[in-house]
Amino acid sequence: MSNNGTKGDVVLMKGNEAIAHAAVRYGCDGYFGYPITPQSEVLETLEALMPWETTGMVVLQAESELASINMVYAGAATGKAVFTSSSSPGISLMQEGISYIAAGELPALIVNVMRGGPGLGTIHPSQSDYFQATKGGGHGDYHLIVLAPKSVQEMADFVGLGFDLAFKYRTPAMILVDGMVGQMMEKVVLPPQRPRRTDEEVLEQCPWAATGDADKRGRNNIITTLELDSHVMEKNNERFQETYRRIEANEVRYEEYMTDDAEWLMVAFGSMARISQAAIHTAREAGIKVGLLRPITLWPFPYERISELSRQVKGILVPEMNAGQMIEDVRLATEGRVPVKHCGRMGGIIPSPSEVLTALNSLIEVK
Numbered sequence: 535m536s537n538n539g540t541k542g543d544v545v546l547m548k549g550n551e552a553i554a555h556a557a558v559r560y561g562c563d564g565y566f567g568y569p570i571t572p573q574s575e576v577l578e579t580l581e582a583l584m585p586w587e588t589t590g591m592v593v594l595q596a597e598s599e600l601a602s603i604n605m606v607y608a609g610a611a612t613g614k615a616v617f618t619s620s621s622s623p624g625i626s627l628m629q630e631g632i633s634y635i636a637a638g639e640l641p642a643l644i645v646n647v648m649r650g651g652p653g654l655g656t657i658h659p660s661q662s663d664y665f666q667a668t669k670g671g672g673h674g675d676y677h678l679i680v681l682a683p684k685s686v687q688e689m690a691d692f693v694g695l696g697f698d699l700a701f702k703y704r705t706p707a708m709i710l711v712d713g714m715v716g717q718m719m720e721k722v723v724l725p726p727q728r729p730r731r732t733d734e735e736v737l738e739q740c741p742w743a744a745t746g747d748a749d750k751r752g753r754n755n756i757i758t759t760l761e762l763d764s765h766v767m768e769k770n771n772e773r774f775q776e777t778y779r780r781i782e783a784n785e786v787r788y789e790e791y792m793t794d795d796a797e798w799l800m801v802a803f804g805s806m807a808r809i810s811q812a813a814i815h816t817a818r819e820a821g822i823k824v825g826l827l828r829p830i831t832l833w834p835f836p837y838e839r840i841s842e843l844s845r846q847v848k849g850i851l852v853p854e855m856n857a858g859q860m861i862e863d864v865r866l867a868t869e870g871r872v873p874v875k876h877c878g879r880m881g882g883i884i885p886s887p888s889e890v891l892t893a894l895n896s897l898i899e900v901k
Contacts, residue, residue, distance in 0.1 A: 545724060549689040549716045550575035552724075553619065553645055553709070556693035558585045561728040563614035564592035566605035568624060571657040572713035573647035576619040589730055599624040603631030603644075610640035610706075611757040613736040613743030615697055619645035621713070622663050623654055626671070632706060633672030637759035639742070639774070641700035643693070644678070644708045647716035650882040658882025659713035661804060664859035667710045668833040675771055677778050679707040679785065680832040682803040686720035694725060699785060703777055704742070710832060712855060714805040714884060787830035788839060792818070796825030798894065799847045801840060801864050803829050805884070806853045812887035813853075817894060824894060832860070840867035849897045853877040853890045873897065 547555070553576050557565065567577050577595060585591035596602035602618050609616035620628065625646045635642050646667065650660040667680045679699050681692045689711065696707040736743060744755045761767040791811060793799065798817075802810040807828040817824045827843060829836050844850065849872050852861040858876040865874050877893035879885045 543723070544721045546719055546721055547686065548575055548719050549683070549686045549711065550619075550647065551579045552686050552690040552722050553693060554579035554583065555724050556690040557617060558583055558589060558591060559725045559727045560694050560697055561589065561615065561730040562591055562617060562697070563730055564594070564605075564609050564616040565618065566594050566596050566602040566609070566616065567618045567620065568596050568599050568602050570599075570621045570624045572649055572659070572717050573619050573621045573645065575716075576645065576647075591730065599627040600631070603628035603635075606642050606644075607631055607635050607638070607640070610635060610642040611638060611744045613740030613745065615641070615643075615701075615731075617643035617645065617697075619647065621647050621649045622651050622660070625663065625666070629666075629672040632678070633670075633674055633676060634759050635706045636672075636676035636678070636774075637674065637770075638757045639704040639777075640706070640757070641697070641704055642706045643696045643700060644706060646708060646710050648710065648712045650880065656882040657713070659717075659805065659884060660855050660880070660882055661712050661806065662856040662859065662880070663710065664832065664854070664856065667708055668835070668863075676774060677705070677781075677833055679703070679705060679781060679834075681707065681709050681787075682830060682832050683709065683711050683715060684804050684807050684828065685715065686718065686722045689715065690722050690724060701739075703781055705777060705781075710804075712804050782834040785831060786834045786836050786838070788836040789828040789830060791826040791828070793825035793827065793843060795823055796843070796846065797848055798822065798824040798898065799843055799850045800824060800826045800853060800890075800894070801829070801850060801860070802826065802853045803832060803860065806855060809885060809887055810853050810890055813890035813894065816887065816891055822894070822898070829860075835863050835867075837863070837867040840864060841869065844868040844871045847872060849873045849875065851875050851877055851890070851894050851897055853885060853893070855879060855884065873900065875900075
């Protein structure tokens with residue numbers, strides 16, 4: 535097992551470390567962040583890699599989460615590939631800046647390695663930021679593209695995917711992962727190293743960017759989110775909504791497991807999807823035909839596929855590490871066709887496969 539990180543090598547590392555390596559290899563221009571458990575390894579790994587000496591990537595520990603998200607805002611406005619990472623209370627502090635980035639129609643990547651809350655809560659894993667990420671944590675009518683990895687490999691893969699989607703639609707994207715995946719160590723194949731884009735390539739690919747270089751384009755772009763004319767602001771919002779409709783039409787991602795003959799269904803994301811798979815194996819051995827749908831994009835959410843499966847199964851179990859958040863979207867998708875039951879723990883406690891299986895049996899007995 536190699537640890538030099540060349541393409542094709544199988545590398546053992548934490549999920550947070552994979553984020554850092556993948557960002558450098560994507561050709562990322564800058565990272566601005568602030569340490570907070572359980573995601574501090576992102577910044578620490580970037581500092582150890584010292585990409586400013588190899589690729590010219592900027593790595594800066596800001597004085598706060600507020601400063602870091604506004605640095606991301608500024609970097610994104612110039613057409614550069616920039617990102618930040620934090621954990622739940624830190625992401626809460628970033629919400630105004632995230633809303634500004636969305637309103638400015640700017641591509642940026644935000645990584646949230648979730649911990650238990652509310653408040654400072656605990657440093658242990660949770661999935662209780664689902665509402666914040668998928669319903670718009672800041673003010674105004676906006677969405678983030680939200681990717682939910684379940685493995686260290688996907689932590690690495692979703693960096694490139696997140697950046698690509700952000701630039702494709704000119705909107706911020708978020709990798710939403712619980713602290714269990716951020717801290718666990720697994721084998722991962724890193725992507726190949728890509729060169730950072732030149733200034734000329736940025737000008738060509740991002741004609742909207744505010745670079746201050748009027749000589750090359752004949753104009754200076756201005757990025758602003760303020761519009762005092764309500765009619766113009768409504769037109770802006772209509773344009774945002776059209777972008778979101780295109781994302782919903784083209785970018786829904788999910789994974790299915792043993793759903794072909796399923797009479798019962800689990801819907802889970804992140805590490806809870808892995809725990810649910812273990813429970814499914816035990817259930818299948820007992821003759822219970824149960825399958826799993828794992829949303830990969832939490833927004834856009836796979837409403838249509840869950841709706842189709844709700845016509846096939848007798849009931850749905852939604853295991854989450856929270857008080858019940860994604861379950862609301864599952865219920866919207868089913869339109870009341872079948873019972874939908876929540877199974878979860880809070881405060882950083884990770885449900886076991888046996889707990890999930892007990893909840894499934896309870897659902898079956900009620901049905």
